[in-house]
Amino acid sequence: xxxxxxxxxxxxxxxxxxxxxxxxxxxxxxxxxxxxxxxxxxxxxxxxxxxxxxxxxxxxxxxxxxxxxxxxxxxxxxxxxxxxxxxxxxxxxxxxxxxxxxxxxxxxxxxxxxxxxxxxxxxxxxxxxxxxxxxxxxxxxxxxxxxxxxxxxxxxxxxxxxxxxxxxxxxxxxxxxxxxxxxxxxxxxxxxxxxxxxxxxxxxxxxxxxxxxxxxxxxxxxxxxxxxxxxxxxxxxxxxxxxxxxxxxxxxxxxxxxxxxxxxxxxxxxxxxxxxxxxxxxxxxxxxxxxxxxxxxxxxxxxxxxxxxxxxxxxxxxxxxxxxxxxxxxxxxxxxxxx
Amino acid sequence: xxxxxxxxxxxxxxxxxxxxxxxxxxxxxxxxxxxxxxxxxxxxxxxxxxxxxxxxxxxxxxxxxxxxxxxxxxxxxxxxxxxxxxxxxxxxxxxxxxxxxxxxxxxxxxxxxxxxxxxxxxxxxxxxxxxxxxxxxxxxxxxxxxxxxxxxxxxxxxxxxxxxxxxxxxxxxxxxxxxxxxxxxxxxxxxxxxxxxxxxxxxxxxxxxxxxxxxxxxxxxxxxxxxxxxxxxxxxxxxxxxxxxxxxxxxxxxxxxxxxxxxxxxxxxxxxxxxxxxxxxxxxxxxxxxxxxxxxxxxxxxxxxxxxxxxxxxxxxxxxxxxxxxxxxxxxxxxxxxx
Numbered sequence: 001x002x003x004x005x006x007x008x009x010x011x012x013x014x015x016x017x018x019x020x021x022x023x024x025x026x027x028x029x030x031x032x033x034x035x036x037x038x039x040x041x042x043x044x045x046x047x048x049x050x051x052x053x054x055x056x057x058x059x060x061x062x063x064x065x066x067x068x069x070x071x072x073x074x075x076x077x078x079x080x081x082x083x084x085x086x087x088x089x090x091x092x093x094x095x096x097x098x099x100x101x102x103x104x105x106x107x108x109x110x111x112x113x114x115x116x117x118x119x120x121x122x123x124x125x126x127x128x129x130x131x132x133x134x135x136x137x138x139x140x141x142x143x144x145x146x147x148x149x150x151x152x153x154x155x156x157x158x159x160x161x162x163x164x165x166x167x168x169x170x171x172x173x174x175x176x177x178x179x180x181x182x183x184x185x186x187x188x189x190x191x192x193x194x195x196x197x198x199x200x201x202x203x204x205x206x207x208x209x210x211x212x213x214x215x216x217x218x219x220x221x222x223x224x225x226x227x228x229x230x231x232x233x234x235x236x237x238x239x240x241x242x243x244x245x246x247x248x249x250x251x252x253x254x255x256x257x258x259x260x261x262x263x264x265x266x267x268x269x270x271x272x273x274x275x276x277x278x279x280x281x282x283x284x285x286x287x288x289x290x291x292x293x294x295x296x297x298x299x300x301x302x303x304x305x306x307x308x309x310x311x312x313x314x315x316x317x318x319x320x321x322x323x324x325x326x327x328x329x330x331x332x333x334x335x336x337x338x339x
Numbered sequence: 340x341x342x343x344x345x346x347x348x349x350x351x352x353x354x355x356x357x358x359x360x361x362x363x364x365x366x367x368x369x370x371x372x373x374x375x376x377x378x379x380x381x382x383x384x385x386x387x388x389x390x391x392x393x394x395x396x397x398x399x400x401x402x403x404x405x406x407x408x409x410x411x412x413x414x415x416x417x418x419x420x421x422x423x424x425x426x427x428x429x430x431x432x433x434x435x436x437x438x439x440x441x442x443x444x445x446x447x448x449x450x451x452x453x454x455x456x457x458x459x460x461x462x463x464x465x466x467x468x469x470x471x472x473x474x475x476x477x478x479x480x481x482x483x484x485x486x487x488x489x490x491x492x493x494x495x496x497x498x499x500x501x502x503x504x505x506x507x508x509x510x511x512x513x514x515x516x517x518x519x520x521x522x523x524x525x526x527x528x529x530x531x532x533x534x535x536x537x538x539x540x541x542x543x544x545x546x547x548x549x550x551x552x553x554x555x556x557x558x559x560x561x562x563x564x565x566x567x568x569x570x571x572x573x574x575x576x577x578x579x580x581x582x583x584x585x586x587x588x589x590x591x592x593x594x595x596x597x598x599x600x601x602x603x604x605x606x607x608x609x610x611x612x613x614x615x616x617x618x619x620x621x622x623x624x625x626x627x628x629x630x631x632x633x634x635x636x637x638x639x640x641x642x643x644x645x646x647x648x649x650x651x652x653x654x655x656x657x658x659x660x661x662x663x664x665x666x667x668x669x670x671x672x673x674x675x676x677x678x
Contacts, residue, residue: 045384048407055473063405065633068387134394290672294404294665296633326633330676333629337673 022265023169027211030176030204033079037174040111041075042067046185049293052309059308059319062182063295065326069107071100072178072201072324077163078108079174084161088114094160096151098124099253100325101165106137117160119151166200167260176204182320183212190316193304195324196220196229197254199263206270217314220274221307223249229259230274238264250279253300253325275313277306285309287336298328361604362508366550369515369543372418376513379450380414381406385524388632391648398647398658401521402634404665408446410439411517411540411663416502417447418513423500427453433499435490437463438592439664440504445476456499458490505537506599515543521659522551529655532643534663535559535568536593538602545609556653559613560646562588568598569613577603589618592639592664614652620645626675637667
């Protein structure tokens, strides 16, 4: 399958789940989401990180890694589930993810007393599978290539309510609450750096920020080895990379082969630029965030900081970066810290 | 010198700096401090940490490690300096510390455009000395045993304004703002666990909490290898341990040989109990806080969490622990994470 047809296929699969043309989230949607989710979601702090070479130059980290499940995913998942709570209680919920979305959905299901089925790739690390099971969710292991189709089949067969990972306006509105908080906490921000994978996070943040402060630059950051979004923006069309390419990066949360259909519509309207970082730059950022920011960031969560450290993104007087998650393998973190 | 006379000597030295009998800080003092320091001090978040063996049992971490200088020390230092700002600007400030207090004072001096002299032990790690110098402070290296006396001499000789590390009511009131925030963020807290060394932090927190919610238990935690405070409470008198004993612990922020004179008066009135943790329990807590709480804690910052993990402190429905600092040697953190 070539890139274009793979993209079309991916789009078809994803849109089928919610059966609508791409819609744009509004600031009002994000404000409503903020009210809906505030009882279980942490208003994450802004943590100051000095530049390694220019100590008086400080990056403002929005530490989504401190959410109870270790990543921003809780916001979108909760905003979605809370809108379909009655049917979710009756029929159960289903989600597909190998990582932070799985954990967020399982955690919410436990808190809200819902039955949850999580479809995970059979190559997922046993510790991640165990973590989801420990939260009481049922795990279904399938080959990675069948994740989307098996999830839809199971949902159709059993009537489960699907909680999509990123290609959904409810998810985007939930993730956008990060942007609302950021503008409130750091009103004079000039540049906001956001990790990008499926695109739900940056879509929500860019919508919030451009609605409130159009002059603020919103920049997406992804690994060079999984740079489908940067290529898409350059080519002005949504491009899919094969997972044999995207799975090369250590940033295991950023291996999605293409941004979603709904995110793409937000990204092309609201995002100023997309930049890429190398594997070495990502790991250097993980170390710097730990030593000088005292936060545990996973590689995916460190890409925005990496772009700032290496002057790969536009500079500004007040720059913020989203640390999107902190679920890192302890052995990897040990190697990074040992230097 | 035996313990009792060492204690007396220590008390005399410390009291001399501010020349008054021990005074008790009030809730009003802490509220004023909160106003004074809010422009430069982070309102630190409460981060949820699941128990390693009982996942539904959660500890609420107050992450002081996320302060711009990596520890709570910024609060007391700023509350002190802001009350003597005119003379500090004219004459400069001096502080003695090998760790987080030094960094806080140097950082504040840079922010407030003050001349700062930091007296550090000549055995301090070169990285810590370099970090203080990088902030623009002048470092004076002296033998560890001469730190107090040299600081007083330099202050007398040059007219520097001293910013004491813990034995001062302004410092205690500043640290007490942690307690004010905690009660606001976690109104139904039952038990609060606090690392103890010189005693400034727990004195302020206990004063705030017992004034607002007398039924909440405030428990101090220190290493078994530096258990001077626990012995003091048991004996109902302030006891000094020799530094050849206290320097055995990996928790390098908790090696102070005795709680201060002012802290002692607060501790014996307001603190419910003091418990101790082993070196292994401390390092296990550092690892657990990193992996499940996604926070980098230094060993000193992890002792309260260690007491909770190992059921060494009173249990309650809602338990909080202060993670007091995060300035850990990367090589130590790497070893802890490698397991």
